């Protein structure tokens with residue numbers, strides 16, 4: 020089995036990043052955007068074909084939640100696929116002729132490492148805030164979008180602890196700062212999670228419909244249809260609040276309210292058989308489906324911008 024069909028310790032993911040960047044300087048650039056609460060580096064890989072002047076960018080983050088291992092596996096698979104097939108996959112060539120990608124393979128680096136060494140089902144990061152009895156903030160409740168309303172918890176011991184204030188977590192702050200800095204060019208935001216097989220879009224912090232509801236709905240349905248036809252698998256779709264649950268402080272809603280219209284959360288395989296413990300033999304299928312969705316979103320952005 021190749022690197023991409025396995026789960027890896029963080030150290031291996033870091034060496035993979037330097038290696039793939041070193042071997043593909045015409046495509047990849049490694050950018051340090053900050054560090055975690057335990058001082059691990061947060062690296063983004065910028066995917067951009069040399070000589071092309073892109074009209075726009077798409078941001079993809081993986082590993083917001085520590086135990087969702089298929090997510091970092093997808094970001095790695097996507098970059099591996101891109102360097103291998105950017106000339107042979109005609110859709111990808113068309114996309115990379117117009118767009119560049121910023122890919123953050125592991126956002127919650129401390130939590131990910133913790134799931135490898137200590138507690139496989141850990142979700143949050145590993146920050147310790149003064150006066151708190153428990154460690155960890157849910158990074159997908161810490162963004163400044165309806166922060167800590169219904170669907171999040173102010174209890175530091177809860178799985179959905181929102182943190183002491185919006186962007187209190189260095190991981191969230193680093194991502195939000197980078198996206199704010201590049202918000203003129205970033206037209207798409209895609210956050211990769213698991214599990215439940217869904218294409219979600221804003222809003223999740225309120226039940227009101229987003230201004231672009233119709234367009235996002237059509238796009239999400241298109242992805243879901245393509246996965247059904249192409250891979251005989253079922254993906255739900257719709258605004259987060261209606262489709263899974265009300266949940267404030269999420270990155271997709273925050274990006275959308277910042278002005279990034281094409282903002283999505285993808286929940287990858289499976290639908291509960293293995294849950295977070297998706298076996299390595301299913302990584303490839305999960306990534307192919309997710310790639311199809313990313314491709315459909317990216318082609319739509321190419322068409323519209």
Ligand code: 0X9
Pocket residue numbers: 084087159212213214219223224259263265266267268269270271272284286
């Ligand atoms: O609850 C979440 O953060 C996500 N589901 S997960 O099982 N991976 O934890 C869904 C996020 C949907 N978007 C927002 N809540 N903003």
Ligand code: ZN
Pocket residue numbers: 083084087212213
């Ligand atoms: Zn998640």
